Amino acid sequence: MSSDVRFTxxxxxxxxxxxxxxxxFGTMNGMMKALAETGNDPDNTFVVAGIGCSGKIGTxxxxxxxxxxxxxxxxxxxxxxxxxxxxxxxxxxxxxxxxSIGAGHFVHAVRRNVDMSYVVMDNRIYGxxxxxxxxxxxxxxxxxxxxxxxxxxxVNPLALALASGATFIAQSFSSxxxxxxxxxxxxxxxxxxxxxxxYSPCVTFNDVDTYDYFRxxxxxxxEEGHDRTDxxxxxxxxxxxxxxxxxxxxxxxxxVPWEEREGLDRNMADIPDGAPDDAMDLVREFY
Amino acid sequence: MPEDLNWAIGGEAGxxxxxxxxxxxxxxxxxxxxxxxxxxxASRIRGGYTAYKVRTSVDRVESVVDRLDILxxxxxxxxxxxxxxxxxxxVIIYDGERSTMQDVEVPEGMVGLSVPLxxxxxxxxxxxxxxxxxxxxxCEVAQFPIENLDESLDKRFGxxxxxxxxxxxxxxxxxxxxxxxxxxxxxDYDLExxxxxxxxxxxxxxxxMGALAAGCRFYSGYPITPATDVMxxxxxxxxxxGGKVVQAEDELSAINMALGAARAxxxxxxxxxxxxxxxxTETFGLVATTETxxxxxxxxxxxxxxxxxxxxxxxxLNMALYGGHGEVPRFVVAxxxxxxxxxxxxxxxxxxxxxQTPVFLVSDLALAVTExxxxxxxxxMDEVEIERGKVVDEAEIDGWLNDKDQFQPHFPSADGxxxxxxxxxxxxxxxxxxLEHDELGRRTEEEEVRIEQVDKRTQKVRTARExxxxxxxxxxxxxxxxxxxxxxxxxxxxxxxxxxxxxxGHDVRFISVPYIFPRPDLSDEIAAADDVIVVECNAxxxxxxxxxxDVLKRVQRVNKYDGVRFxxxxxxxxxxxxxxxxxxxxQEVTAE
Ligand SMILES: Cc1ncc(C[n+]2csc(CCOP(=O)(O)OP(=O)(O)O)c2C)c(N)n1
Ligand code: SF4
Ligand SMILES: [Mg+2]
Numbered sequence: 001m002s003s004d005v006r007f008t009x010x011x012x013x014x015x016x017x018x019x020x021x022x023x024x025f026g027t028m029n030g031m032m033k034a035l036a037e038t039g040n041d042p043d044n045t046f047v048v049a050g051i052g053c054s055g056k057i058g059t060x061x062x063x064x065x066x067x068x069x070x071x072x073x074x075x076x077x078x079x080x081x082x083x084x085x086x087x088x089x090x091x092x093x094x095x096x097x098x099x100s101i102g103a104g105h106f107v108h109a110v111r112r113n114v115d116m117s118y119v120v121m122d123n124r125i126y127g128x129x130x131x132x133x134x135x136x137x138x139x140x141x142x143x144x145x146x147x148x149x150x151x152x153x154x155v156n157p158l159a160l161a162l163a164s165g166a167t168f169i170a171q172s173f174s175s176x177x178x179x180x181x182x183x184x185x186x187x188x189x190x191x192x193x194x195x196x197x198x199y200s201p202c203v204t205f206n207d208v209d210t211y212d213y214f215r216x217x218x219x220x221x222x223e224e225g226h227d228r229t230d231x232x233x234x235x236x237x238x239x240x241x242x243x244x245x246x247x248x249x250x251x252x253x254x255x256v257p258w259e260e261r262e263g264l265d266r267n268m269a270d271i272p273d274g275a276p277d278d279a280m281d282l283v284r285e286f287y
Numbered sequence: 288m289p290e291d292l293n294w295a296i297g298g299e300a301g302x303x304x305x306x307x308x309x310x311x312x313x314x315x316x317x318x319x320x321x322x323x324x325x326x327x328x329a330s331r332i333r334g335g336y337t338a339y340k341v342r343t344s345v346d347r348v349e350s351v352v353d354r355l356d357i358l359x360x361x362x363x364x365x366x367x368x369x370x371x372x373x374x375x376x377x378v379i380i381y382d383g384e385r386s387t388m389q390d391v392e393v394p395e396g397m398v399g400l401s402v403p404l405x406x407x408x409x410x411x412x413x414x415x416x417x418x419x420x421x422x423x424x425x426c427e428v429a430q431f432p433i434e435n436l437d438e439s440l441d442k443r444f445g446x447x448x449x450x451x452x453x454x455x456x457x458x459x460x461x462x463x464x465x466x467x468x469x470x471x472x473x474x475d476y477d478l479e480x481x482x483x484x485x486x487x488x489x490x491x492x493x494x495x496m497g498a499l500a501a502g503c504r505f506y507s508g509y510p511i512t513p514a515t516d517v518m519x520x521x522x523x524x525x526x527x528x529g530g531k532v533v534q535a536e537d538e539l540s541a542i543n544m545a546l547g548a549a550r551a552x553x554x555x556x557x558x559x560x561x562x563x564x565x566x567x568t569e570t571f572g573l574v575a576t577t578e579t580x581x582x583x584x585x586x587x588x589x590x591x592x593x594x595x596x597x598x599x600x601x602x603x604l605n606m607a608l609y610g611g612h613g614e615v616p617r618f619v620v621a622x623x624x625x626x627x628x629x630x631x632x633x634x635x636x637x638x639x640x641x642x643q644t645p646v647f648l649v650s651d652l653a654l655a656v657t658e659x660x661x662x663x664x665x666x667x668m669d670e671v672e673i674e675r676g677k678v679v680d681e682a683e684i685d686g687w688l689n690d691k692d693q694f695q696p697h698f699p700s701a702d703g704x705x706x707x708x709x710x711x712x713x714x715x716x717x718x719x720x721x722l723e724h725d726e727l728g729r730r731t732e733e734e735e736v737r738i739e740q741v742d743k744r745t746q747k748v749r750t751a752r753e754x755x756x757x758x759x760x761x762x763x764x765x766x767x768x769x770x771x772x773x774x775x776x777x778x779x780x781x782x783x784x785x786x787x788x789x790x791x792g793h794d795v796r797f798i799s800v801p802y803i804f805p806r807p808d809l810s811d812e813i814a815a816a817d818d819v820i821v822v823e824c825n826a827x828x829x830x831x832x833x834x835x836x837d838v839l840k841r842v843q844r845v846n847k848y849d850g851v852r853f854x855x856x857x858x859x860x861x862x863x864x865x866x867x868x869x870x871x872x873x874q875e876v877t878a879e
Pocket of ligand 1: 051052053054055070093094095096097098121123125126127128129134
């Protein structure tokens, strides 16, 4: 790892095609800054991206990366990390990717608590497919496929994480670039699954959850004097529901990642040229 | 034809049928006899009937047959279930003192041995040992020296303490003595022992062992019959080599975790059965376009949908060949025997890494649940070769960078194979995506690049066709006018069927094909034969379709889809009927 890594080293030579003003620009910049700030470089970093406008992040960043199928980014990231725990693994995707088609993986990735970070670029809409309701869309949010709104309460991702036993729960806002990068950095530094729900407004298809809305309503937990290690306090904040918090809501300082519990510390890529020396013992077991 | 004994124990699920059967099978194997086991799960009637069947001979046995010589019946229904296979002279051991067994009527001509299994077990220390009493009784009937049971009882109960082991040995002896003293019937059997040393394992275990031999370090899966044994075998054992088995939340996750591990450079694998393969399908294309080496194992069971989960079928061939939208380059390898499950797994990992493709390892329930004996040399670990393909390290990476110093994970080489840099390799950072991409892994829809990338992926298959041996396995009479072709587990039954057919005056050449794609070109072999019959366990003849397409000629088909594997004698009759034009009224489907 070289100490002179700058965040622009994590930029690929592809120019983003996001709509001008899209929240994803800020989200990505913060991720790159946080990676550089935590001493990582592109050669030891693996980024896994979902499918969606958000998922394009995998193609705009420079590192080892895989842009997979819709909703399955977390399992890929877990596989990478378990196979080589020396890598820095970061997974990013949209609210549909993470809380709808991939919701099952979210719950279990939180439970497994592998040491990696997961950034959900939450715009409360399906951007790539041009504006349908997402699992975080408001109940009365009218879209082409939900003319009266979804008529279901939105998922509370922070509560879902809490209920699944999360060791790190945070929320950020892409437009507050400094705080956003700080929060992502903390997620990377966390010893376990660092989950950040990042408000990344869609300027094209969501005229409700806009920059103005978030700017007006967001409350910074730093300013509230919230104790992030207090799970009860975190629970209260998360379940309040009618306030948009920013910051690290919960962090378990005693978190032990799954791979550490399981004693995984080797790079699984290293194998001998033939069967293991004692392999005939495997056969003899069947006597 | 082997001088064989066919033995079975049957009862309700939960009666310890499997473990009792396994003790007997192991005892035979340790005594230098060949063993071929099979299991009956659900029922022809209904409910929880289950049986463990053992065919044993001093010669190799490759199949089950339609004959049962000694049956331990723990329930009355066990006798009904096996009526077709029982014959005059069959011996049925049962506990006539049990209230549920008091009315058992042993059919005409068969020998019924009522042995107080439960009472004798209590005498030995506990009713729980009733099955072992029955094993002792069976030893007496088969004239199989009871000392041979001791080692298996040690193996099975050793961790429960000396006393338990001794009680079990005593239980077996009580059963043996009871038959010796109470019945002065002359039994026809005399189970010889030999000095040979065999190992006894099933196809799933062989796949697991092959994976370990091949350096597999990451396995992710979701439990499903009949693939779970692969996962259970690897659990714990893979850890000794620094690897891990991960039980994923579903098969979507399982295959994507394995993909992630493979991108990180690990030899990775997932195994499942029909319903799980369905869920994984979307990711096949991702594995293929990102050129990630991955072994995907499908241990087929009867479908469609939940089908008959504990029954045999070879119905997923088309799935393995064509599953996934778009055109997905892949290899499909199908082991034809338990030992081949081992070797084909080793090969699968090499193909996956050399050609950076998904490799489908297609096994089936018959292989998965069959325990078969082999000399240990059948798994000679010195023969295992590991070929990792074009992996480039830091020293070599410069040769694969473009003029902007970017690594090219999808570089269109002449052979279609690109360099691979494991994450962590300095200057190797690169992305890849399931979107069509250029040589750098960046999304593109440019026509020329699209064509270049599709062609390079196809070229890999072409290269593999030329570089590797895609041979078939051949048995029987090479000059015969009749050619039988099969794939997967039918090999064993067909090998034995050759003997029956020869006795009935039919010379047959038998080709067993382990490579489904790429596969051997059988044009000459088919042209040289008068009759060509393709044998498989499915209704429509999926492999026969493929062969017809290859050679542009109709073949005859023998199909079985009742959920039960072919038995050697039954298969011989099916082949004979096909040759003589007799409609057997069975499940044969003939192409028009
Ligand atoms: C299996 C599958 N179903 C549907 C799609 C189409 N699709 C692509 S992205 C997307 C939703 C994206 O929403 P979100 O995850 O919130 O990402 P955003 O575009 O808002 O960043 C859908 C439905 C797909 N690619 N794959
Ligand atoms: S559609 Fe919305 S989410 Fe997608 S790029 Fe445009 S602004 Fe961003
Ligand atoms: Mg979205």
